[in-house]
Amino acid sequence: MAYAYWKSGKTNAYAVFDLFFRKNPFNGEFTIFAGLEECLKFLQKFLFSESDIYYLQQILPPSIEEEFYKYLKSLTAKDISLYAIKEGTVVFPRVPLIRIEGPLIIAQLLETSLLNLVNYASLMATNAARFRMAAGKLKLYEFGLRRAQGPDGGLSASKYSYIGGFDGTSNVLAGKLFNIPVKGTHAHSYITSFNSLTELNTTTLIPKQRKEAQDFCTVAVDWREKLVPIFNVVLSEVSDGELAAFISFAIAFPNDFVALVDTYDVKKSGLLNFCAVALALHDFDYRAIGIRLDSGDLAYLSIVAREYFIKISNKYSVPYFAELMIMASNDINEETILSLNDQGHCLNSFGIGTHLVTCQKQPALGCVYKMVELNEEPRIKLSQEVAKVTIPGKKNVYRLYSETGYALIDLLQRCTENPPVTNQKVLCRHPFVESKRAFVIPSRVENLLHLFWKNGEVCHPLPNLQDIRENVKNSLKILRSDIKRTLNPTPYKVSVTDNLYNYLHNLWLENAPIGELS
Amino acid sequence: MAYAYWKSGKTNAYAVFDLFFRKNPFNGEFTIFAGLEECLKFLQKFLFSESDIYYLQQILPPSIEEEFYKYLKSLTAKDISLYAIKEGTVVFPRVPLIRIEGPLIIAQLLETSLLNLVNYASLMATNAARFRMAAGKLKLYEFGLRRAQGPDGGLSASKYSYIGGFDGTSNVLAGKLFNIPVKGTHAHSYITSFNSLTELNTTTLIPKQRKEAQDFCTVAVDWREKLVPIFNVVLSEVSDGELAAFISFAIAFPNDFVALVDTYDVKKSGLLNFCAVALALHDFDYRAIGIRLDSGDLAYLSIVAREYFIKISNKYSVPYFAELMIMASNDINEETILSLNDQGHCLNSFGIGTHLVTCQKQPALGCVYKMVELNEEPRIKLSQEVAKVTIPGKKNVYRLYSETGYALIDLLQRCTENPPVTNQKVLCRHPFVESKRAFVIPSRVENLLHLFWKNGEVCHPLPNLQDIRENVKNSLKILRSDIKRTLNPTPYKVSVTDNLYNYLHNLWLENAPIGELS
Structure with a gap:
């Protein structure tokens, strides 16, 4: 061409x-x-x-x-x-x-x-x-790189979801390139890579503000035994591999401990193991951050988790325990969040992948x-x-505002026209429907x-x-x-100005077909 | 992690x-x-x-x-x-x-x-x-760069749609990087950039196999007058700007003339102008390629266009005119093609954008x-x-084939197992449903x-x-x-082998929860 x-x-x-x-x-x-x-x-x-x-x-x-x-x-x-x-x-x-x-x-x-x-x-x-509006003040993290349409699609997704109101991304390269906060947890494979407590390489941790490492593993194991009655489980069905994984993660990140609790069974294993490790961290003067749920009934499980957190918070006088973060991350879309809002839930944040980054509901503008x-x-x-x-x-475009600060209407006009003036009425017309028109008196005019x-x-x-x-x-x-x-x-x-309306329709008329209405 | x-x-x-x-x-x-x-x-x-x-x-x-x-x-x-x-x-x-x-x-x-x-x-x-299967032997071109999820999404789309059976792309960089055939036409803006024949800068063209330029514009204009009765239109409603655009494009690409015929009116203007220029090209010993339809009822318009092409082919004894290419390119998806197949149409090729490159029906695997x-x-x-x-x-994976060459089943097995042997029966089991199993005798075994x-x-x-x-x-x-x-x-x-089935289910059993069926 x-x-x-x-x-x-x-x-x-x-x-x-x-x-x-x-x-x-x-x-x-x-x-x-x-x-x-x-x-x-x-x-x-x-x-x-x-x-x-x-x-x-x-x-x-x-x-x-x-x-x-x-x-x-x-x-x-x-x-x-x-x-x-x-x-x-x-x-x-x-x-x-x-x-x-x-x-x-x-x-x-x-x-x-x-x-x-x-x-x-x-x-x-x-x-x-739109996710931000649905989620209100909850934290939102973009977790979509693996499902994005190509590597660059993934980077763009991280960037523009941050612009749109997300709080961070799991895409570390996007964090590096665009200075976006980075957030991630661990995968199920981290949990399944541990079979038992004997596999733990390091079992000690230095308590915050001190210098000497102390046995962390035993403290966590003791807590788990203490908590068994609260969770109403049989200790033999609580996964030792999961506990080992949590302990090792807490030792690596004592200030940033978030645990994925649904690898085996949230209620029978994950929550108990998490609470045991979180209380052990408390004994070492650290604060756990919270849990992530990646399957199941998110509303229900978040409520169950919150109840346990509150019970433990009260029983052991650990106030922040009641407020621990509960994050959800299983194939979440805008509707899921709205439905969770309706059902009631105790979640604090969402990790969102596929539906966010591929814009599944409509993948092209x-x-x-x-x-x-x-x-x-x-x-x-x-x-x-x-x-x-x-x-x-x-054409130029102006946005006309009401007294209360809301946008009333956008007005397209020819570049040869004078811009609309504050507090003076201007005729705004629908570009194609003759009967749709109104005078607008803008309290503020913004050149777009x-x-x-x-x-x-x-x-x-x-x-x-x-x-x-x-x-x-x-x-x-x-x-x-x-x-x-x-x-x-x-x-x-x-809308368009009267001048632009006439300009458009005169041109249209000049090009009208002869002979039949179409 | x-x-x-x-x-x-x-x-x-x-x-x-x-x-x-x-x-x-x-x-x-x-x-x-x-x-x-x-x-x-x-x-x-x-x-x-x-x-x-x-x-x-x-x-x-x-x-x-x-x-x-x-x-x-x-x-x-x-x-x-x-x-x-x-x-x-x-x-x-x-x-x-x-x-x-x-x-x-x-x-x-x-x-x-x-x-x-x-x-x-x-x-x-x-x-x-899937588009390829729906379109049969018709040509398929990827036209999606503008709607792809980022620049790299666009490049990947061109590459993998070619792999999947497309014939080319409009993405010139993809053509350059991956050696994919490049195909494009012009845009509506090319047509609207011409208002009248007087705007034509060059009006001459050198006939094929000769050396001296001759007046091409007049030949095309003459053809248009001759064709008016066939198209049953009033000459004054046929766009001169469109004719000028077609003439200029034909002069630039006499061997590759494809015209976008729906800028004004396919039946009243676009087809007539195209045929006039295509016949002028014929007089100059070139062959036009065809037309592109980008709006309207594609099945109907393609049939109308084909009828005109056949009529002109017969009337003026230009055999190839009956076979001119008719390409469609308006928001086409797999269902559109299947529906066009059902209705009957005379299209030869499709240019496909949004639905192809964003995989609108399901944008993530x-x-x-x-x-x-x-x-x-x-x-x-x-x-x-x-x-x-x-x-x-x-695990290893084997594909087992029937005597007639069709794939019968895929079989997963542990790496410690011997591969299945041609003409020997092998037990293939559903990985999770005990009752689903069958002996298969493969005529061929492929290690995947x-x-x-x-x-x-x-x-x-x-x-x-x-x-x-x-x-x-x-x-x-x-x-x-x-x-x-x-x-x-x-x-x-x-399927899985009996060995793998037992391996899987024994492990599962070891991890079974105690106390309740879930």
């Missing part, structure tokens, strides 16, 4: 493209925009290498003129301007997330990469934000990249489906599109991951809760 | 891990194993860099002994042995796709990366193979990595769900697990992409068609 453009003399044609989506994902009514920083990095590095050119020469027809390859070799993104909404902002269908202006061929060559970099990033950030102007002439893509008609022309790239340079300060994460949080606060709810959320309105 | 293993003195423990899945994806009864080459590359490069160690020192507790970091620094995969099934082989639940043997800590550290590299690769290859042996002692992971109980011990990595080197020849693709094709041929069908496919059986 680039060659055909070039051959048609469109090398210096000046194009404007909008990058936007048509439908919010996950049956929701909002989306978090993400991926901008990666788009800018891509612009910085955009070029055809010698080997790229060589490859193209092999696969393209021999009729392609040599001059074209010289032209390709000279291409960079320096003549491109990129306007975008700030990363981490809540966005809606038809709003341009990115507006690209510049030489047609270059702008066109960027299409697929920009779409690739925005689609998954925004989908992931949105998915994570449908961003598109459409030409809206060429050489200052508007371009429109018509379609038998009204929803697929593009809004032509170079900012110039991020010009003359080959990033020209707007880029926030760090923390700032983007903050932006997601704040951005969601300005949405009314009925727009954010899971069941039948209210759509947020995206 | 690695530190806890180290601290517990398990540095030299020798572990065997199986990598396998529990359920075929996409409601199907088969899976294509892929990703092995990437796993081997990962083993080649496995190490902790200085900066990795530095990072770990920052995030791990200060109590971690310095010796441990020295140990990490020394780690490589040279003491690991990797057995695997050949890439591109059809595989089934519970069969170890990869068996890893070696020092426990290293084997454990490989877990997440190996799972990541196998899960998506196998899922994609399986998805592509659930491979797991379980320890089955430690220091020559079997390890078993029990679970309240029988399907989650692991089959302990170091091969040693691919030992002493730090790849020790089995690695096939190229073409060979793997061939393997997928041949491997699917040995499956009975009822196992491969879309609706209610028959499950293929995976």
Whole structure:
């Protein structure tokens, strides 16, 4: 396509493209925009290498003129301007997330990469934000690397789930690259690698604040015997291998002891072994963190575990024991969390993998990249489906706010129009339905599109991951809760000015078919 | 976990891990194993860099002994042995796709990366193979980069869809890196970038086998006028911009002319403009390739287009015109293709994006990595769900074939057992259901697990992409068609020897709970 453009003399044609989506994902009514920083990095590095050119020469027809390859070799993104909404902002269908202006061929060559970099990033950030809303104040950890769509899919998942509100990841490389808190526990294989207490290599631990190691193993074993009546089990059916595994893990991480308690039987073995080791740690002046449940009825088991923790807390006067962390991590999705909330549970945190990182409910966001102007002439893509008609022309986007600080509506207008003014009424029209229109008096007007790239340079300060994460949080606060709810959320309105409405519909009319209504 | 293993003195423990899945994806009864080459590359490069160690020192507790970091620094995969099934082989639940043997800590550290590299690769290859079966002999092109889960997700999608039976990709970088045929057309924006014939920069084309350029534009315009009666349209409603775009594309690619015909109206504009330009190309001794449909009723429009092509072929005696390619590319999934097959259509090829590359129907394969042996002692992971109980011990896998060449059953057995012998009966048992067992007399026995990595080197020849693709094709041929069908496919059986059955169940019994049936 680039060659055909070039051959048609469109090398210096000046194009404007909008990058936007048509439908919010996950049956929701909002989306978090993400991926901008990666788009800018891509612009910085955009070029055809010698080997790229060589490859193209092999696969393209021999009729392609040599001059074209010289032209390709000279291409960079320096003549491109990129306007975008700030990363981490809540966005809606038809709003341009990115507006690209510049030489047609270059702008066109960027299409697929920009779409690739925005689609998954925004989908992931949105998915994570939805988990965050479902989970309330509970801790959320991304545990998805093993199920992600490729190694890079895994890294992106860690990054954008952190942006969307997760508290950390088990992906250590993501922690290193993006400075995201890292959190992990052990696997079932750690537990099954121990058969009995005799396998323990180290049985001693230095109590906190002291210097001399003391026998830790015996203390834990004694605690287990003491606890047997509370748990109402027969000691012979409690796994010794599991206890050995817990003891060895506690000795390795006395300040960070989290135990996976469902390898054998949560109620008959895991909880008892955990409590024994946690109380032994207490005797050594350390505090256990808690447990992880990876199977079974999570609501029920968490309540059982909490009851034991409280009973022990009271019986042995260890106040923090009542509050030990209970983490769940078995194939959890948004619905699981909402259902756990309904049932009642005693969980403090979730480790979430597959459903988060592959966005199982909807694994792709449908961003598109459409030409809206060429050489200052508007371009429109018509379609038998009204929803697929593009809004032509170079546009700005404003978000209008109510007195109470909520976002009322987004307004698209032509770049030649003056921006809306605070406390003055502005006519906001549905882009396609004539009867849908309203006057809005904004208490605050926010310009959403900012110039991020010009003359080959990033020209707007880029926030760090923390700032983007903050932006997601704040951005969601300005949405009314009925727009954010899971069941039948209210759509947020995206409108056009009267001027843009007429511009769009006049152009549409000019292109209307003759002869029949379709 | 690695530190806890180290601290517990398990540095030299020798572990065997199986990598396998529990359920075929996409409601199907088969899976294509892929990703092995990437796993081997990962083993080649496995190490902790200085900066990795530095990072770990920052995030791990200060109590971690310095010796441990020295140990990490020394780690490589040279003491690991990797057995695997050949890439591109059809595989089934519970069969170890990869068996890893070696020092426990290293084997454990490989877990997440190996799972990541196998899960998506196998899922994609399986998805592509299913599309291939649905599409029969039609051409299939992967068009998914823009919707893939990250840039690497896009590259992997191109690679593994080619393995699974696709004919090419629109991802040029994948073409370059993996030597996959590249195929693309133009976008709607190419069409809308032209408003009228006056915009054409070049209007001439050199006829094939000649040297002098002749006026191509006028020939095409003349053809259009001639064709108007056939298409039963009013010339004024046929888009001139579209014609200009087609002419310019044909001039750029006279041997590769494919036109996107649905920008304005397929029946009233796109088809007529395409035929005019294709006939002009014919006058210049070139052959057009065909059209692409990206919206609307694909079955109906393809039939309409084919009818016009045949009419023109007959009227103007251009035989190949009747056979021009008709490609469809609008959000196509496996069901769309099956439904198009039912309706009847005249399509020759599909360009497939989102549903293929994100595996929308099921975006993750659930491979797991379980320890089955430690220091020559079997390890078993029990679970309240029988399907989650692991089959302990170091195992080999044999595929038993019938006289007619079909695969009858896969048989897992302990490594200490002799392999099954051709034409001798062997007892194959369901691993968990005592009553399910049968004697099988194989006409051929195939050993599925091969040693691919030992002493730090790849020790089995690695096939190229073409060979793997061939393997997928041949491997699917040995499956009975009822196992491969879309609706209610028959499950293929995976069995264990009597010896392994008893080994598994004795171990299970040793670990049985006391006191109640659960």
